[in-house]
Amino acid sequence: MSWLTGLDEDDEYEEYDESAVRTRPNPKGNRPRTKTRPGHAEAIPGRVTTMDRxxxxxxxxxxxxxxHELTATKARELGRNSVVTNDVVELVGDTSGAEGSLSRIVRILPRTTLLRRSADDTDAVERVIVANADQMLIVVAAANPEPRTRLVDRYLVAAFDAGITPLLCITKTDLADPxxxxxxxxxxxxxxxxxxxGAVPVDEIRSRLLGHTTVTVGHSGVGKSTLVNALVPGAHRAIGRVNTVTGRGRHTSSSTLSFRxxxxxxxxxxxxxxxxxxxxLGHVDVANVLKSFPDLDAIAEDCPRGCTHMPDAPDCAIMERVAEGELGDVGRARLDSLQRLLGTLRS
Known part of the structure; x- marks a missing residue:
């Protein structure tokens, strides 16, 4: 008996053939893997209005x-690309919107704007808040809680960086003069x-927002959700109260939602x-802030390279023109605003 084959010398056996080898089936299917992805020519467009887990x-x-509205999940082929509120996307699958149906988001269409923030000023990792907004409504209370100039400055910097037009709404003027x-x-x-x-001019604000996509921002407790409920009957955003001990507003809205x-x-x-x-504001490009002041940006072309336009900057053309009185009181006020916003970034 041969120790290689386990057969006696007189035994006959078939010649070895590769086709006789039994292979283990592929548990994920027998089709070969490919990097080619489907074109999804049948995909339909939609607007993302809510996000939840x-x-x-x-x-x-x-x-x-x-x-109609439907529920969707992000397709695997999108990888780490985040889908955010107000994204315009393309979907496949069951797009009927029937109860229990689920479609897939296979594409994110190009965004016109992107409002972002970071965890703090030292963190360059951005957190996307909303896409494709063209206006930002900054809601501030005249009192209770006290208005925070620096926080509004940060909203303005983020808006200018994203190319979004800022608007300002002051609430609770019956409590203090703003x-x-x-x-x-x-x-x-x-x-x-x-x-x-104490009454916000709802009709005036609504007429300004019609025809636009507006994102609202503000400190907790300033009346932002109250304003949204007045602008969009049926929104049913939860309304919070200001803590009488700390003077801070309680968080009531925990998600970003779109309302028409x-x-x-x-x-x-x-x-x-x-x-x-x-x-x-760790993600913000300082140059974008200056571009939001087109009159000062044009003068800045005469500044030396690397000019910070801050009070300690030597030979700053903007400060020289303001000091000479060429821009008047308006130019002085705009320079002060620019330096305060740039100082916010530097700090």
Whole structure:
């Protein structure tokens, strides 16, 4: 007997053939792997309105008789690309919106703007808040809680960096006069809405927001959710109260949601974000802040290379023109605003 084959010398056996070898089946299927991905030519567009633990609420057929909402998940092929509120995406799968149905987001269409923040000023990792907004409504209370100039400065820097037009809404003016606070922004061309006897001018704000996509930001407790509920009846955003001991607002909104406003044939979107007490700017490009002051940016072309435009900057063309009185009081106020915003980044 051969110790190699286990057969006696007189035994006969078939010649070895590769086809006789039994292979283990592929548990994931027998099709070979490929890097080619489907084109998804049948994908339909939609707007992301909500996000909740890996599930996305998407509005499809916007403005058509077939308009409806559905639930979707992110396709694996998107990898680490994040889907955020107000993204315009393309979907495949079951897009009927029927109860229990689930579609897949296979593409994120190019974004026009991206509002971001970081955990703190030393963290360059950005947290995307919302996509495709063209306006930012900064809601500030005249009192209870006290207005924070530095926090508003940070909102303005983030808006300028993203190319978003900032608006300012002052609530609770029946508790305090906001004039001293508003002087900090006299040099900026920002539209301001003020409450009268405690009532926010809802109709005036709604007319300004129609035709736009507006993201609301503000400290907790300033009345942001109250304003959204007034602008969009049926929004049902939770309303919090200010802590009488600390003077700080309690967080009530924990998610970013999109709501559509309608008035006749006009419509607009308002995106309510959770209240925050800090707004990191570690991701911001300083050059984008200066571009938001086009009159000063044009003068800055005469500044020496690397000019910071701060009070300690030598030979700054902007400061020289302001000192000579060429830009008047308005130019002085705008320079003060620019330096304060740049100082926010430097600090």
């Amino acid at each position: 890996g599930r996305y609420g998407v509005l499809v057929g916007e403005g058509t008789p077939d308009e 004039e001293d606070f508003l002087r900090n922004f006299a040099g900026l061309d920002i539209e301001v809405f003020r409450s009268a006897e 406003m309608r008035e006749g044939e006009e419509s607009g979107w308002i995106i309510d974000t959770p209240g925050v007490r800090s707004f990191g």
